[in-house]
Amino acid sequence: MLMHQVAKNKKPVDFEKLVSSQVEPLRALATSVIESLDEETRLLITSLSVVQEFTHEIAEVILGDLYSYDVINQIALDGNFFSQTGSPEQTFEFSLLMREVLLTHLRKDKYKKMRIHAELLAFHENRNEPNLALEHAYLAGDFEKLGEIFPDAARIMQASGRGNELIRWSIFAGDNSEIGLLKRATVELTGRLALQDYDSVMSMIAQMNFDAKDTVLEGFIRQITYGAKAYVDIALGRFDEFDISFEIAMSSENGPLNLGIEEQIGLLRLAAMKNFILDETEKVEAFYEEAKSLANKSKISNNHLLLSSMNAMVLFQIGDYRRAYEAASIAYSQFNKLGYVGNFGPLDSMFIIARCQLEFARPREAFELFAQIRNLGEQWKQWAWHFFADGYFARDLIIRGMVTEALDNIKRARERANEIEYSQALISIIDLSELFIRFTVKDNERLGALLERAPKLRFVQQIQLAYDERMGKKSVREDVKNLPIRTPREKIWKHLADAHEVIGQENQALKEMKKALEIGATVGAKETFLRQSPEMGNLIMKIAGQNPTVYLEDLASSVADRIKSEASRPTEFASSLTKRELEVLRHLSTDRPISAIAASLHISLNTMKTHLKNLYRKMEVDGRVSAVEKAKAHFIL
Structure with missing residues (x-):
């Protein structure tokens, strides 16, 4: 050159x-x-x-x-x-x-250089690009302007994962006085959080609250540190601890500083995320409304992005899948354009897109996105999203009849959780996936145990209703009558439950199914109907034959394919074992002689041999060792 x-x-x-x-x-x-x-x-x-x-x-x-x-x-x-x-x-x-x-x-020519930086400062400030204006303010020697734009610039650097830059700039957040050093620490804290350095964040929180005691910034430091802890709690799935951190961070404090509106909206998005994962529709809606109210007081542009992501959560929760997909896609595009990652990344919007694709019966696209969420969740140490997305792979495997593979997925997830700082909330997320598997294969004993410890989410309540009916409990009909019908999703579920209740009365069942399908056509629901029993699927096909719309014909074709696929699936052994055969199976894993097992069960050796013959036949194994191995692989032992 x-x-x-x-x-x-x-x-x-x-x-x-x-x-x-x-x-x-x-x-x-x-x-x-x-x-x-x-x-x-x-x-x-x-x-x-x-x-x-x-x-x-x-x-x-x-x-x-x-x-x-x-x-x-x-x-x-x-x-x-x-x-x-x-x-x-x-x-x-x-x-x-x-x-x-x-x-x-x-x-x-120092003054010429400073003039150029001043012009670039004005340019970026007019374009609402405080992060780009910041360095020009410093190089132009305009320290008053630097202090003015620093908070907005810091928010953008934090959201885009530029923690090292935040730490470098923290020296400008305050002087060398006690109060000035605390101000610097708040910027360094956000930098450490942006880097997902959670150990350093937790260490700084304790030190900062100690240093701030009896100063005018004590309340503000408590807010800012517990706000940082709320992000850590969500990332690690510590949902109970998050509630405490969120309450402290959002509380009003007396003093010269308070948590900014932008930070409050960010925390409200976290609260919406938590309740989205836990399927608490009303709470997601409430946090979204609170965020909208606060946004009216703020001018920074990314509030619109956070509101878009929260709006997508609300739309998905109520079951308006088409609009949820659109809102989440717009938010996801904006997240990518701005380069937001980590704690501020688009995992919630990505998840909603994937779930909508699944509801639209487009599994290939959905699972490509689930894989990205799982990988980014690990990369960004957002473990709640990592396990939430990973669980859908197990659910997909069980829908395709791959029981051993599905349970292996659950086993790996539990082993992975044990390698990190996990909480009961992460275990609960993994439990939800196993719950779906055990329900599908009719492993009622394990299912009952999982239902006892599972959080009372809407999904769990639906499984509980079906489980109660399967187990012959009398309260199911009354429970179905009391199902909520406020949102499209609730209405679809209620009509499907009502149709199932009167499945023997075809005209009445068809009437309820038609109501469910009318709502489903409006919101784009498909997978919800595909998960129904073959008897319910037959109702869908009959309605489609009577009133052939594009939506119904497509759905009826998919229902027929699903029924055919499930009919060809081999019967699972777990649901066919009797209570006595399960007792025998558990004893087989003890290495005790057959005669000793028979004696402990108070049965004759011939009866014991009959049980073993039936057990091996149902499990499709050739003996004691393979029976125990297969039972362990399926988490029966």
């Missing part, structure tokens, strides 16, 4: 003299090349070197009357000083060596 430029210059360059007289010959050559340029070109590229990368728009701000679109493109085409990047926008990037030499020249 240097040789090419030198060849173009009319002034000769004495290379031997340059190399022998300079410690850094390349730098000396670059300086010589720059000095050999005509004055106007040298002035242009020297002024532009104030930034590493620039667009035509920024070049015009820097150069003013000197700006020329064609000249910039020609210099970039030559590629000697800067060149065009592969960015979709027309962006140019300086050669590191050339920029370093050019900046040396520019620094000789």
Whole structure:
């Protein structure tokens, strides 16, 4: 590049003299090349070197009357000083060596350099880009403006995972006084949180609250530290602890500072996430309404993004799947455009898109996204989302009749949880997936145990109703009558439950199924109907035959395929074992002789042999060892 430029210059360059007289010959050559340029070109590229990368728009701000679109493109085409990047926008990037030499020249005119930074500060501030304006404020020597835009810039750096930059800038958050050092610590804390350095975050929280005791910032430090802890609690699935942290962080404090509206909206999004995972529709709605109320008082643009993600949660929770998909897709696009990651990343929006795709019976697209969520959840240490997404792989396996593989998935998830700092909430998320599996394979004993310890979520309540009916309990009919019918999802479920109750009375069952399908067609529900029993599927196909709409014909075709698939699925042994056979199976794992097991069960040896014969036949195994191994693989032992 240097040789090419030198060849173009009319002034000769004495290379031997340059190399022998300079410690850094390349730098000396670059300086010589720059000095050999005509004055106007040298002035242009020297002024532009104030930034590493620039667009035509920024070049015009820097150069003013000197700006020329064609000249910039020609210099970039030559590629000697800067060149065009592969960015979709027309962006140019300086050669590191050339920029370093050019900046040396520019620094000789300190006031000119400061003027350029002041112009760029105004440019980025007018575009509501405080994170880009921050450094120009510092380099322009405008420390009053730096203090003014710092909070908004810090929020953007935190959301985009630039924790190291936050820590670097924390020195400007306060002076060396006791109060100033506490202010600096708040910025460093957010930087550590952005880096997902949870151990350092928890350590800083304790120290900061100790240092703030009996100062005017005591209340504010309590708010900011417990707000940081709320993010850690959600990431690690500590939902009970989150409730405490959230309450403290959102409480009003007496003092010169309080938690900002933007931070409060971020915490409300966390609360909505927690309740979305726990399927608490009313609470998700309440936190969304509170966030909307606060947003009216704020001007920073990313509040609209956080509200969009919360709106998508609400729409999905009520069962308006088409609108939820649209809202989540818009939010996801905005998250990506802004580069938000980690605690502020788009995992909630991604999950809603995946769940909607699943509801639309588009499993391939859904599971590609679930895989991304699972991987990003691990990368960003957002373990609640990691296990929540991972559970859908187990559910998919069981729907396809792959019981052993589904249970292996659950086993791996529990082992993975044991490797990290997990809480009961993470175990509860894994339990929900196993609950679905045990219900599907009719492992009623294990299912009953899981239902006893599972949180009373709507999904769990639905499983509980079906379990109670399966076990012959009398309260099911009354429970069905009392099901809520406020949201589209609740109405669909209620009509399906009512149809199931009168499945022997076809006309009445058809009437209830039609009501459910009318709502389903409006909101885009499909998988909800595909999960129904073959008898319910037959109702759907009959209605589609009577009133063939595009939605119903497509659904009826999928129902027929699902019924055919399930009919070809091998019967699972767990549901067919009698109580006595299960007792025998548990004793087989003890290595006790068959005669001793028979004696402990108070049965004859011949009866024991009959039980063993039936047990091995149902389990499709050839003996005691393989029976025990298969039972352990299916979590019966």
